[in-house]
Amino acid sequence: MAKTMPKFKGKLVMGANGRTNPLVWLVAIICTVIAVAVVVVGIAVFIGYMVIHPRVPVISVNNAHLDLLRNDYAGLLQTQLTIVVTAKNGNARAHASFSDITFNISYQGQDIAVLVADPFEVPKNSSKDLSYVVQSSSIPLSPDQMEQVGDAWKKNEIEFDFTGAARTQWKVGPLGSVKYLCHLDCDLKFRPLNGTYIPSRCTSKSH
Known part of the structure; x- marks a missing residue:
């Protein structure tokens, strides 16, 4: 049953x-x-x-200069660059904070330096410049890289890789905040003969 x-x-x-x-x-x-x-x-x-x-905070390379570029027959490269990174808050109604700021500069896969900055705030509708002087130690180059440096002198144009990221945050009144992660990935081009920077669009993308 x-x-x-x-x-x-x-x-x-x-x-x-x-x-x-x-x-x-x-x-x-x-x-x-x-x-x-x-x-x-x-x-x-x-x-x-x-x-x-309407306006998301961004980071961008505002200006730069190639202060030194020296290579020898032993395959060693020395360089010094001045880089100005601008943190911009185009919002007219809220302050923006920037944190976890890290940039990396390299040449042909060879790391030159890691650049950092302490957290800071940018007032509404304003900007803040971060100035870096990057001096590398002697960088050993492969035969192919040595040839590329030689070509750069001949063409009077050399290119460095510049990547980075920063966290941004807006306060939305007393009740909350909006957060973004800014990514920067671009090429910095210079004229080796006089060190001038070739302007190009180098601005972060946010998500």
Whole structure:
């Protein structure tokens, strides 16, 4: 004979007089208040974000100069560069903070230097310049790389790889903030004969 499984039905906790226990009402009210607060905060953050959204903070190479470029027959390269990185906050309604700032400069896969900066804030609709003087130790080059340096002298154009990243954040009133991660990946080109920088678009992408 098959056994029937017992069935359980939920039952509201009742008081002695048959009415709903006040504790249940208290819990229900608290849950409702929390749910409404979450919705209100979400709406406020969204509205604040839509107000300040048009301009995302960016980092870009504003200027640079090749101070020194020297290579010898032993295959050693020495270089010194001055690089100006600009952190720009084009938002007219909110300050922006920049943190976790790291840049790397290299030549033909050979690392030259890692550049960092302490966290800082940029006022609304303003910018801040970070100036770096990068001096490399002697970099050993392969025969192919030595040939590329020779070609760079002949063409009067040499190229360095510049990559980096920074975290940016906007405050949306007292209720929240909007965060972005800026990535920078570009080539810095110079004229070896006089060290001048060949301007190019070198601006971060945010997500």
